[in-house]
Every structure is written in structure tokens, then in C-alpha cells.
Amino acid sequence: MEPSSTGQTKEKKKKRGRVKIARIEDKTSRQTSFSKRKSGLFKKAFELAVLCDAEVALLVFSAAGRLYEFSSCSSIEKTMKRYQQVSCPKKEATDENDGRTCSSSDLKSLLLEISYWANQENLEQLKVDELAKMEKILLDALSMTKSRTVKPFISHACLFKDFLW
Incomplete structure (x- = not known):
């Protein structure tokens, strides 16, 4: 605190600190x-x-x-x-693992299934076959997502790398 010309002290303004980028564990804080x-x-x-x-x-x-x-x-x-x-x-996105194409309706149905599984409260109570089905759906969605997003970025990155170096 610094003294002012009137003899009173002024408080220094607080600066915002860096926010740690990680999942917020407290549900209320996360929602806020x-x-x-x-x-x-x-x-x-x-x-x-x-x-x-x-x-x-x-x-x-x-x-x-x-x-x-x-x-x-x-x-x-x-x-x-x-x-x-x-x-x-x-x-259409091509899944390189098995050569099949996936339409937007396939992706929408996968997203709906993932949404259903993600909202399950007690995953521990699911049966082994249900967990296996869930794992397969998530892996399919992951491979489709990679083929639609990561691969185009990699090709663009290679072009920029050649340009910069």
C-alpha cells in the first residue's frame, strides 16, 4: 500500500492471475x-x-x-x-482403417449413441457387453473424427512447413 498526499493509504489493484487450463472438478464452478x-x-x-x-x-x-x-x-x-x-x-470422410465412407447420418447416429452413453450415471453397473459396445462406438467415432479433422490439417501443415523452411 502506498501513502497518498492526504496521508491515507491506497490499495493496489489486484491483477488477474493466469487461469490453469484443466478440467474444473467442482460441478457448480464448472457450470458457472x-x-x-x-x-x-x-x-x-x-x-x-x-x-x-x-x-x-x-x-x-x-x-x-x-x-x-x-x-x-x-x-x-x-x-x-x-x-x-x-x-x-x-x-465424404473416408475411414482409412477399413476403406468405408461415413455419411453425415452415420455420424449423427454415432453422436446420439455417444451422448446416451456419456450421460449414464453409473458406468460401473454396466455389463461387459454394454461396455464393449460403448468402447467400439467411441473408437469408431474417434477414427471418423481423426479422418475428418486431423488428416486435412496434417496435409496443410506439410504445405506450410515447406513454405516456411
Whole structure:
């Protein structure tokens, strides 16, 4: 504390510390943090759309599976269609492990099953065959996700690596 010209002491302002990026264990704190951060994220998306005249779409799924969405244009579907036209025109993800293709309806059904299993309260009470089924579903979803997201980034990273070096 520093003395002021009037003889009183002023308190120094506290600075925000760095937030450790790890899962918040306390359920109430986690929900509060989710709510605040979601609001901030949506505010930033809105500001980006207004200030920069950008077309912005934002999807957020809570841990409970609730969907929150923001779209700067008339509908989020319009933005998603535009994204699909630009990113991968009429391509389906290919699973390199067995050579099969997976459509968006397959992915949606897998997501629904994963959501169901993730919301089970007592995983310890599940039978072995149910756990095996759950494991297979999660592994399938993981491989599909990797084939749709990681592999394109790796190819782009290789291009940038050649450019930078």
C-alpha cells in the first residue's frame, strides 16, 4: 500500500492471475465458468460479425448435451452449407482403417449413441457387453473424427512447413 498526499493509504489493484487450463472438478464452478465463458464467446462472435462484416456461425454443446448456437446471417444452416461448399465440395470422410465412407447420418447416429452413453450415471453397473459396445462406438467415432479433422490439417501443415523452411 502506498501513502497518498492526504496521508491515507491506497490499495493496489489486484491483477488477474493466469487461469490453469484443466478440467474444473467442482460441478457448480464448472457450470458457472461454462456459462460465463459461453456468454463471452457469443459476445465476441457478435462483435466480429458486426465490426468486420463477417459471416459467423457458432455451435456450442454443453456437457449435458444442450445446443447453443449463434449465426450472424439469417440461419446457421446457410452458413454451414456455404462452409461445406468451400471446404470439401461433395466429399465424404473416408475411414482409412477399413476403406468405408461415413455419411453425415452415420455420424449423427454415432453422436446420439455417444451422448446416451456419456450421460449414464453409473458406468460401473454396466455389463461387459454394454461396455464393449460403448468402447467400439467411441473408437469408431474417434477414427471418423481423426479422418475428418486431423488428416486435412496434417496435409496443410506439410504445405506450410515447406513454405516456411
